[in-house]
Amino acid sequence: MSLPTIFIDGDQGTTGLLIHDHLRDRADLELLTLAAAERKDPRRREEAINECDIAILCLPDAAAREAVGFIRNPDVRVLDASSAHRTHSEWVYGFPEMTHGHAQRIAQARRVTNPGCYPTGAIALLRPLVEAGLLPRDYPVTVYATSGYSGGGKAAIEAHESSDIPIVALSQVYGLALEHKHTPEIQGYAGLAHRPFFVPAYGAYRQGIVLTVPVELRLLASGVDGVRLRACLAHHYANVRHVKVMSLADTKAMTHLDPQTLNGTNDLQLGVFANPDHSQVLLSAVFDNLGKGASGAVVQNLDLMLSV
Structure with missing residues (x-):
């Protein structure tokens, strides 16, 4: 069985670099990364986000919304570290300890917005x-x-x-x-x-x-x-x-x-x-x-x- 593929869009920012450090040596997943010349290429970013299992967005708000708009593959799940979707009713708020059972909601969600x-x-x-x-x-x-x-x-x-x-x-x-x-x-x-x-x-x-x-x-x-x-x-x-x-x-x-x-x-x-x-x-x-x-x-x- 293939490993889940994780794509960090914006992996050169402060949060993205730290997430990459946390994940790069893990044997239970595969990191999809773009070459330096491709990171700001909308076409290449769109391809990558539709090839992954979970996309982590470490982008400014406008770019995060753009990235979500790129998604055509219905199986792609998203974890957004920006503030673009934090009060959006269709996104699950990513604070597992907030209420009883909330961690399970995050586990099953297609769209998760990380708290500020x-x-x-x-x-x-x-x-x-x-x-x-x-x-x-x-x-x-x-x-x-x-x-x-x-x-x-x-x-x-x-x-x-x-x-x-x-x-x-x-x-x-x-x-x-x-x-x-x-x-x-x-x-x-x-x-x-x-x-x-x-x-x-x-x-x-x-x-x-x-x-x-x-x-x-x-x-x-x-x-x-x-x-x-x-x-x-x-x-x-x-x-x-x-x-x-x-x-x-x-x-x-x-x-x-x-x-x-x-x-x-x-x-x-x-x-x-x-x-x-x-x-x-x-x-x-x-x-x-x-x-x-x-x-x-x-x-x-x-x-x-x-x-x-």
Whole structure:
């Protein structure tokens, strides 16, 4: 029996290169690659995408839509790492741990859209709490997140690492027009009634994300506190491999969150920091924007798609 053929369209970008590194030595699949001169040839790309079993798209949004338009072979399945299809109703959202049974939906899907890096952390924190009724759907959610500068892609990496300007001076809060493309994704998959306030930033380091969501307990139902919020998250992720919820003892002992803690992994660490005296809770997520936030999630979803 022949091995499944995987074609990475856009394998020279940051995410594509990492996915290629993950897959190139695997004996259970065959990678279809194009010569350098063919990578931007629409005809050759169209041929390749129709010859493969699963196409992984690591492209800008417009190019990803173009690539999907190339498909004539009904047997070709697609895993899109761009944001082109993330809120499209006909695509399955590629966050396996999001809800019970969702990993099986991904495994059986013809079209899977990989989550954005920031939404991965935000949805992981918010969706279980909203589904459990602990966080109202109309809660005024604010998401603060800082990513390594690699989140800006290959051009951003080159700009930071080749610049004469000290990297620390290139740290920035951005998205000040409040139109960041990840915001509808967060709202939709977290189950929020209203658009969340999303404040992203790039830090003075290459990769890793720390994301936080502040919660005012006075706006929640009576009796909801940090213990219940943490218990809800721990129950939701009790039997999954890549998402871990810190104990309240661990969070109480922590004085800072290091966004680089899980770099090089496909893991996501969630925390609940509570101050009962002030009736405030801080939800946190730490993960690698190039791992669980990008290439690691793609490989996880690919393995699910190959499992059926």
